[in-house]
Amino acid sequence: MEEFYLVSIFLFILFLFLGTGVWVGLALFGVAYIGLEMFTTRPAGDAMLTRIWTGSSSWTLTALPLFIWMGEILFRSRLSQDMFRGLAPWMQGLPGGLVHVNIVGCTIFAAVSGSSAATLTTVGKMSIPELRKRGYPEYMIIGTLTGAATLGLMIPPSLTLIVYGVAVEQSISKLFMAGIIPGIVLAGLFMMYVAGWSLFRPAEVPKIADKMSLGAKLYESRFLIPIILLILVVIGSMYGGWATATEAASIGVIGSFLLAVAQGSMSKEAFIESLLGATRTSAMIAFILMGAIALTLAMGFTGLPRALAEYIDGLQLSKFSLLMALMFFYILLGMFLDGISSVVLTMAIVQPMVINAGIDLIWFGIFIVIVVEMAQITPPIGFNLFVMQGITKHDMGYIAKTAIPLFLIMVVMVFIMISFPELATWLPESMRPAR
Template sequence: MSIVGITLVLVAVLFLLLGSGLWVGLSLVSAAWFASEFLTDKNLQTGTNMVSEIWSSSSSWTLTALPMFIWMGEILFRTRLSEDMFRGLSPWLARLPGGLVHTNIVGCTVFAAVSGSSAATLTTVGKMSIPELRARNYPENMVIGTLAGAATLGLMIPPSLALIVYGVTVNESITKLFFAGVLPGILLASMFMAYVAIVSKTSKTWNPDVERGMSFADKLKNSRFLIPVFLLIIVVIGSMYLGYATATEASAIGVLGALALAASQGSLNRSTFTASLMGAMRTSAMIALILAGAAFLKQAMGFTGIPRALADWIAVLELSRFQLLMALLVFYIILGMFLDGISAVVLTMAVVEPMVREAGIDLIWFGIFVVVVVEMAQITPPIGFNLFVLQGMTDHEMGYIAKAAIPMFLIMVLMCFVLIWVPEIATWLPDNIRQR
């Protein structure tokens, strides 16, 4: 069978399995087994290869950071962090053009720096900000849209679960990827805030209640509520930046800090500890199964020759770097409509990585580019996960939420072009951090 035929059969099998409702991880394993057994001319020991590949992909020391950062986010999700952030941020943001809508963006940015999960960021910030902003008569579409978009920052700003998964998949430094995400994450948040400011000055329906003035001393007094979370960010991120800890060690520090924060707020008890541990275990097991399946599929595809053939085909087309990135941008946007971000990354890297290397694209930079596109998948129907979370929190129809999130989607598309035009936004920090 030709390479084209092998590719079409494998894609058909994979999408048939995914469409049947089978777990993503098991679909990847099944498709890999099918490819090894029926789509290669080699006499492969499929069972042995599967066990060996799954074990080697699951026993990576780097991967230890994943469940630890997930657990840190689960602990913080059960604290009063969202209430404290709103009380600490709102006095400073109320007078900006756009007012307290900025608490959605800044709150998500701050929580993303201690969570790594888009869903946890959205739920934590949204459960506090939505009632408060509604009570102050802010436009509903702006409340929903900014929350949907800003929550995706949990995928980029370290500690990012998506960057950990990407780094393990392509064998790149997690610490470098974390720092590559800092400046783009801050820039994207600033772009969201600029959009809010522009709308607040141009929209005829923007008429929120006027906030009561607060003295500078009172603002400083309220800022004390932000001290614990900022200390946690400084300890986790600072330990990596200064070279005192690897990403894995920083994740353990983060868990201890989150437990201390929860204990200081009186939120830590047997029930919340057990719930956070079980939540982290379920999420970690799901992602680990996807990574194991992706590793086996990558090996099976290598045996079929698909990645090499595709890379050769791209070379024959003589696409420029920009043309290749545009093709991948469209590809990931379409794929993101049907798969969650992490699944999209691990599912495609076996094919995309050789193409990107062949084109001479920096894999650290490309990781940030992919994460920005994957962020779009969180707010695009029909499978945008953030849309489902917001639907449960607000009782709005999916169409209304998706429409409210369109401006955020377009800003992320613009961010992709900014990264292409100025790649140093993603590469400067990783090139200048101390490595350990």
């Protein structure tokens, strides 16, 4: 039972730090330092400095600030207005009408942002005023947007998948490919929910004012061409084996900059703001990652991950039972921490369990992202709830209630992934390695 004694101490110290308002990165450093000093004979300072430098100097990590910068540039462009103009003619004829713009818009922007918060803010900026103006119910506008924005965590380029890939030493490009099909399937399930709503409550669906001809729809679709081309270049370069994740991120930054310049929205002030925004976000994530590296080192020296893995292995849990336990664990953890923090905080312990159970690490990355997506819309710390509250000024409880159907759909998606693991493994196994 010694491993549970250590876990209890680590968790107590961690939540003590977090409860007093200490930054997540600093809390992780504190737990790591105390763990090394109390339970090992290794000099904490030297060991942590060496391991942090080795881990944080990874070339793979350079993709992270680049993808963040790409999203920041596009956030400050006219992309949101153009997306609504291009999508609305095609969505209004579907069961549920223009509510589908929330889901499809989030899916498209997720493919160039990597962040659920950026996806929610950008798509919300375009869709909320338009849907309200057309008379759509507020609970459908808020709920679908809050839930669908979580696709920013799964559909590449995903910041969470980059962090996970670095933590478990797996190919970022393969993880990106693994997220494409599950992301599209999840978006499809969200759209089915909207269609079901329109069938059960047809009186709440506003009537279409004017039906557009096919030619008019195609003409309006010209506004989608730039963003679709950018997605194809960024994702296609990785899938085709022409670029690594870092090189694709560089292409994305250049492409988004050119797109913003062509739209006339890249002023000097917008460029500086995009750079500062990317720097702030990247520094925050890097600090958390360095703290997680230090904590992983401390746990490694105490032998805790190995002991816990052996204990779990001794319980003879089936893969399904282990995955269910991890799903509930991450949902609970996500109520208090953001997705990236949840991943980096736990991988040192969870990875040996997953490997011992024979679970593919690429597949498990997508599983983790789906569960972390759920945590984005669960109170009290669901990050998307805070972002949506800032946009709409609605009560947090109201926003969480509107997102419950989307949360349940994500639970269904977990079981679909377990039943059909090929959804996440087929593309990575078929892709060519980048040079």
